[in-house]
Amino acid sequence: MPKRNKVNRTWNSEGGGREGKKYYEHDDRVNDNIRRVSFKPGSNRIGNPRSGELDMAIRASIADDDVDMSTPGSSGRGSGRFNPYFGRGRFVGRGGRTSCRSSGNRRRPGRGSPPVPSQFSQKNGPDNTVSWFKVTIPYGGKYSKDYILKTLLASVAPTIFIPLRYEVRGSDSSFFVDDYNAAEKLTSISKKITTFKGFKLLVKVRPGLPHVEIDSTMKEKIKAAMIKRFNVNLKALDLSRFHTDPDLMDSYAVALFRPAMMLAVLDIVVENAPDLAALDLSDNKLYSLDNLSVLSTKLPSLRVLYIGRNRIRDIHQLDCLEGLRLEDLMLDGNPLCDKYQDQNVYVSEVRKRFPKVLKLDGVDLPPPILFDVNEDLQLPKSKGNYLCTEEGLNMVRQFLEQFYQLYDSDKREQLANAYHNDAMFSITSTYPPGQSSTTTSKLVNYITDSRNLLRVKDNGRRQKLLYQGKLAIIACLSKLPKTHHYPHTFVVDLTLFTPQLIMVSLTGLFLEPGPTRNEPLRSFNRVLVIVPYGEGYCIINEELFVTNATDEQSKAVVRTLPPAVMSPPTPAPTPVPVAVSPQAAFTDDIMKQQMVEGFAVQSGMNVRWARKCLEDSNWNFQQAVSVFTELNKKGTIPPEAFMK
Structure with missing residues (x-):
């Protein structure tokens, strides 16, 4: 019986023999009768719409059938060959028709077959x-x-x-x-x-993509390639088409659209150039920018970013970069640019995310209209006190000096002459954020009479807490705890000064002396409306606010208080003296009196000798302490200095 495959079978089965007598090193023909591995179909097989697809996929995998990239002009004989990249579970059948059935005896395309569609049609996937x-x-x-x-x-x-x-x-x-x-x-x-x-x-x-293992050796190679691409003078790094770098392309596939690869590259950039000002990521086939969200925190100096000629499809993909203060942005060459026919709309969308952009796609833009403060400008330094006019300096200084000498004394009733007969007074008090009566000094003596309109809703009580007339005001002030104000903490604002009306706002700290060492430190604000009366002035309206001092205020007042007299002199910095400026001149006398009283208490001397020691030291507290300590050790201070 003759053999099925004859020995003298020609390469061209349609006749003509071995035309041209060209021999090939290998034969990639597919015999019609070559057996293929498949599941044997049976009559009781359960119908599964994916069974044919799975069958064909296994065949393609075992046979190592790569994507057929034949052009439309290619031809072949027999039924179409399954292509896993061209529609799932479908193959081109005889006559160009498609079928979802699997075939165990499918013929390889040959001459005379219908054209096979190109396998590189655009897909909707990433x-x-x-x-x-x-x-x-x-x-x-x-x-x-x-x-x-x-x-x-x-x-x-x-x-x-x-x-x-x-x-x-x-x-x-x-x-x-x-x-x-x-x-x-x-x-x-x-x-x-x-x-x-x-x-x-x-x-x-x-x-397909090559398998890449990011190890220390690869990172060193990437770093070496970056060094050649880094401009030290401009602090600019060019990573455009980074995968084609001559130092990397032969051994590594540095595809930046891969998240792991992008993060590894950014880590190297941040570690070696944290002050980077310009970065070029053009032409890297980036389809997502999520991995660049770290730029705003890791590279805060970045002002120029080129991400053109990538695959960014929507303007909203830039949202993850909003924290960057970009001035120059390149987006040209991305699909998102084709969505905008109106250039103004395009610029507006970009500036919604990067309001300070001055150059877009290489084109200079008009300066943006911004309502924020220019970050390069510095705010003027705040002043301790404010005077609307220098004319009110002496008057305000004298008035406050006399007022607090009486207020801190045991005879507050003498303040009656400081108030108008029809004067009005109210007090408010509350705890600072994070404090309460259970954790800090209680404010019950002030909260009882607090006229906080947000808390006091009853009109009758509101009226009761508004003290009217000098007698009612003095009675209220007299029942408040004793105080010891620190004039060096005063901040005075003279907001209005006319012959008919004067308005002063005063803020500072005071201590409530008590039998224990835990004397509470309070913060206060006083707003005084003063009017001329006879040959002097008096208060016509006053609002007082009292609260506990914050931790920062407590630390600040301790730093500015005079140090203990008996402590030995050290090379520590001397306290900064209060600057005598026109705005703060009215506190000078009070400050000196405060220094005298503190020096007298801590040294044990009487007020007269304490003042003499400070005057001889030119009111340098540290020098007075040093002189007193030295003379006291020698016993040269007369006994009458300690007599009170």
């Missing part, structure tokens, strides 16, 4: 799925790298491509390209090139 392509040359390992690449480049000209990560495994060679058009062109020349050995060159192309 662009990175078709960004890179693996090009495999069976038996390419038998030729030099230089010969293979030069031959391919000459065959696809004028199209050019950059071979990435060229390697040889066994008898095959492979490399990657990142260009769709180049990949399609390489497919079209498969079996059309005759090598110098007389064999046809087979070119297989399929979508």
Whole structure:
């Protein structure tokens, strides 16, 4: 019985013999009767719409069927071949019709078959799925790298491509390209090139990315490549088409659209150039910017960002970069730019996210209209006191000095002459944020009479807490705790000064002396409306607010208080004297009196000798302490200095 496959069967089954007598190094024909691994269909098989798809996928995987990149002009004989990249579970059947059925005896395309559609049709999935392509040359390992690449480049000209990560495994060679058009062109020349050995060159192309393991060696290589791309003078780093860097392309695939790779690169940038001012990430096939959200915190000095010629589709993808204070932004070449026909709308959308952009896509923009304070300008320094006019300086100083000498005494009733007969007075009090009566000094003596309109809703009580007339006011002040004010903490604002009316706002700290050492420190604010009366002035309206001092205020007042007299002199800095300026001149006499009283208490001397010691020391408290300590050790201070 004759054999099924005759020995003298020609390469061209349609006749003509071995035309041209061209022999090939390998035979990639598919015999019609070659058995394929498949699940045996049975009559009781459960119908599964995905069974055919799974069957064909397994076959394609075992047979190593790469993506067929045949051009529409290609032809073949027999039914269409399953292509896992061209619609799931579908194959082109005889006559170009599609079917979802699997076929266990499907014929390989041959001459006379209907055209097979191009497998590089655009997909709706993420662009990175078709960004890179693996090009495999069976038996390419038998030729030099230089010969293979030069031959391919000459065959696809004028199209050019950059071979990435060229390697040889066994008898095959492979490399990657990142260009769709180049990949399609390489497919079209498969079996059309005759090598110098007389064999046809087979070119297989399929979508794919190389496996990359980010280790310390790779990071060092990346860092070395960055150094060559870094401009020290401009503090600018050029990472455009970084995967094609000559120092990386042969051994590594540094594809920045891969999240892990982008984060690794950014870590190197932040570690070595934290003050980076300009970064170019153009032409890296970025389809997402989420990994760049760290730029606003890790690179706060970044002002120039180029992300053009990538695959950013929507303006909202820039939202993750809003924290950057960009002045120059490049977006040109991204799909999102095609969505805007009106340039003004485009600029407006960008400035919603980066309001200080002055250059967009290489075009200078008009200065933006901003309502925030220019970050380069410094606010004027705050002043301790404010005087609307210098004319009121002496009057306010004398008035407050006399007022607090009486207020801190045991005879507050003498303040009656400081108030108008029809004067009105109210007090409010509350605890600072984070404090309460259970954790700090209680304010019950003030809260009882507090006329806080947000808390006191009853009109009758509101009226009762508004003290009217000098007698009612003095009675209220007399029942408040004793006080000891610190004039050096006073901040005075003279907001109005006319012959008919004067308004003064005073803020400061005072101590409530008591039998225990835990004397509460209070903060206060007094607003006084003063009018001329007879030959002097009197208060017609007053509002007093009292609360506990904050921790910062307590620490500040301790730093500015005179140090203990008996402590030995040390080289520690001397207390900063209160600056005598026109605004603060009215506190000078009170401050001196305060220093005398404090020096007298701590040294044990009487007020007269304490003042004499301070005057001889030119009111330098530290010098007075040093002199007193030295003379007291020698016993040269007369006994009458300690007599009170």
